[in-house]
Amino acid sequence: MLILFDIPCYQTIDYNLQTFQGKVINFDGSSFMCVYLWDEKTKSIVLSSFFWGYVVTQIPSGQLAQKYGGQRILFWGISICSILSVLTPFCAKIGGWPFVCALRLVQGLCQGSVFPCTHNLISKWAPIKERGKLGTISYSGSQLGTALMLCVSGEIASSFMGWPGIFYMSGGAGCVWGLLWYFFASNSPSESRFISEEERLYIEMLPVPSAESPKDTNEEETKRKLPTPWLHILTSVPFYCCMLAHATNTWGYYTLLTQIPTYLKSILGMDIKKNALLSSLPYWVMLMLSYFFLFISEVLRRTQCMSLSVSRKFFNTVGHWIPMLGLIAMGYMTKENETLAIALLMMIVGMNAACYLGFHLNHIDLSSNFAGTLMGMTNCAANLMSIMAPLAVGFIVTDEKNPEQWKIIFFITAGFFFIGNLMFISFGKFETQYWNDPKPVIVKRANNRSQNSVYMDTVH
Structure with missing residues (x-):
């Protein structure tokens, strides 16, 4: 089962950028948190910079997930984004708002992989009868992450960490998620080490074929690239x-x-x-x-x-x-x-x-x-x-x-x-379209002692 919780919630971070900018906050009675008195125009540029990158990588992420697997692309996207979240206060300190804009642009490029990769994984992991269930559970994680961070962000900002703690906590949670995802998630049931053979067969026995065939007839793993x-x-x-x-x-x-x-x-x-x-x-x-x-x-x-x-x-x-x-x-x-x-x-x-x-x-x-x-x-x-x-x-x-x-x-x-x-x-x-499953033209060639099926062309 795939469960994707969008822990590093950047809607929440956007909210807190608007809330804490331009305020001098005294936490221990003697020292003041470093704040940045950016005007409304600058804040608008900073807040929008995330979406400049987010829009760009939507289609490429879908193609990369199709070619290399959603698990890998999603891991790198969320992990890099989470590390950059932790670095946000440091970038603001050394480079001001231009550095923060550049950082958020890269975060947007990374976050652009989330929806395409999630859809790719659901299509591999969810039997038709369970698509609604797994899809809802997966995508509801964004609401859970946002609601949790909005509730605790005020407490974090008023703690010894100050407003940077919001970025440390959300980015740190994303890094922990990345580690768990790396060790436990898989691109498809055939690659997973944590499900039984019965469960794998149940998931893969779908009327709609997958874009990747698990095994070739000669028992050498071959990926069918469509x-x-x-x-x-x-x-x-x-x-x-x-x-x-x-x-x-x-x-x-x-x-x-x-x-x-x-x-x-x-x-x-x-x-x-x-x-x-x-x-x-x-x-x-x-x-x-x-x-x-x-x-x-x-x-x-x-x-x-x-x-x-x-x-x-x-x-x-x-x-x-x-x-x-x-x-x-x-x-x-x-x-x-x-x-x-x-x-x-x-x-x-x-x-x-x-x-x-x-x-x-x-x-x-x-x-x-x-x-x-x-x-x-x-x-x-x-x-x-x-x-x-x-x-x-x-x-x-x-x-x-x-x-x-x-x-x-x-x-x-x-x-x-x-x-x-x-x-x-x-x-x-709401039914599978005719162009979903192209018919491959199979060309066989000798390779040492066996023959491998090579998909040279595709006819729709």
């Missing part, structure tokens, strides 16, 4: 429906997480950033609801109430259209509705967890052989949206205290949620 069918992918309507659902979901998700705190403070007079528990509450709600939706999906699967396609559409609709309605309602909140506004925020973010059982797994439905590459492509497009969404807010909301301008933002985001899911449930497909 060239990525770029033309078929780029002309696939179901793939574009999955990409659109991913991109619109990310637009809404990042609009909520980056702009709702400003909206609550400017319109409703609530500063949730000063309350660590309240800041982390949306992540806790999303984590709990992800397991609630997983329970519902397991019940539906066992009772055979829904087919796979209906299940994907149902959960994707819950994850898109209920938040859509919540966003429309959020635009009409006033200072007299503080409690209702917080409840709406929890509902909007929490319901988004249903998408783990919707478009999030559609890449594997379409092509288990190229799931990592497909995830890299859609996640690249989605993270371009995460960059564009705050820019759109800055262009439209010229007066943060104007509720009508915020209402426009909420209506636009709701429209994205509506269109993304409408296209997904109307034109999306």
